[in-house]
Amino acid sequence: MTTLLVDVRAKRFPPVGSAPARQALGPVRFSVRRGERVAIVGPSGCGKTTLLNLVAGLDPDFEGRIERPAPPIGYVFQEPRLLPWRTVADNLRFVLGDVPDAETRIARALAEVELPDAAPVYASRLSLGMARRVALARAIVVRPSLLLLDEPFVSLDQPTGERLRLLVLELLEKHAITALLVTHDLREAVMLAERILVLSASPGRLLGELEVALEPGARRDPASVDAEHLRLRAAARALVEAAAELPA
Ligand SMILES: Nc1ncnc2c1ncn2[C@@H]1O[C@H](COP(=O)(O)OP(=O)(O)OP(=O)(O)O)[C@@H](O)[C@H]1O
Ligand SMILES: [Mg+2]
Incomplete structure (x- = not known):
């Protein structure tokens, strides 16, 4: 069942001062099924964060149409923004508002991101790695109908990043969370997502989609992830090269 439908035709930022108007996105059309994990990959500055902001409903100024699931939508921003x-x-209480079981839910969310003692x-x-975990806890504590993740693992050292990737995978699978993950790292997308856009x-437009052929267990096996990454890297390159031969 489709829960998110994105049909962006264009997104332009208006001119500011001496900076000219700028087209940040071209046509991007896709849908996401309930419980599905979809990654968006693309080079730096291609409009990934801009696209997530449109999906989140934070920026209503674009050409096209987006059908979202009912709120709440969880958003892990590119910077933790606590x-x-x-x-x-x-920080968690603030997004949760006045719900009767707030304290239980906060404790559970912190335990799930492996920070059971961080509440006070x-x-x-917090270190950056901890702040990212708290940002994740803040996004899931509301039990989101859709979780948006914008480069949640950047600027972390390799072991910290890998542990956090495994933790996120675990959480998304366990709660069957519908998730849209932005990353510039194809391997990360392969490990976490079932489908990659x-x-x-810039201006980012959708070149195509890749299906990730990995069973849940294989996502935790680095060699299997590496093999699938190699296969899909070639497929992604083919998409980019085919697009280069066509007028934009
Ligand atoms: N508020 C804004 N006003 C004008 N231009 C903007 C604004 N926000 C983003 N842009 C421009 O839109 C383009 C896309 O930016 P965006 O941050 O979405 O890219 P990105 O793919 O997320 O990049 P990165 O991988 O570095 O995070 C960039 O050229 C950026 O300068
Ligand atoms: Mg970005």
Whole structure:
């Protein structure tokens, strides 16, 4: 069952001061089924964050149409964007609002991101890896109908990034969360997503989709992920090369 339908024809940013108007996205059309994990890959600056902001409903100014599932939509931003002068628990409480079982849900979400003791810690005291976990907990504590993740693993060292990838995979699978993950890292997309959308360079348009042929167990096996990554890298290159031969 389709839960998200994206039909963006174009997104332009208006001119600001001496900076000219800029087209950030070309045609991007896809749908996501409930419980599916879809990745969006594309080069830096191609419009991935812009696209997630459109999907989140944060930016209504575009040509096209988006049908979203009912709220809440969870969004893990490219930067963790926590309130630094508040505790971790307060950061979660803030998005949860006045629900009767808030404290239980906060404790459970923090346990799920493997930070069971972080509730009283001020957000400004967290390492980047911890802040990303808290941002993830904040996005899932609302039980989102759709989870948007924007490069949630960048700037982390390799072992920390890998642990967090496995944690996210575990969470998405366990709760059958419908997720849209933005990354510039195809291997990461292969490990986490069932389907990969390939965007062109700026202004990003959808070049095509790749199906990831990995059973759940194989996603935790680096050699299997490597093999599938190699196969899909060739497929992604073919999409990019085919597009280069056509007028935009
Ligand atoms: N508010 C804005 N006003 C004008 N231009 C913008 C604005 N936000 C983004 N852009 C431009 O739109 C283009 C796409 O930006 P966006 O941040 O979506 O790319 P991205 O694919 O997420 O990049 P990265 O991989 O570096 O995160 C860029 O050229 C950027 O400069
Ligand atoms: Mg971005």
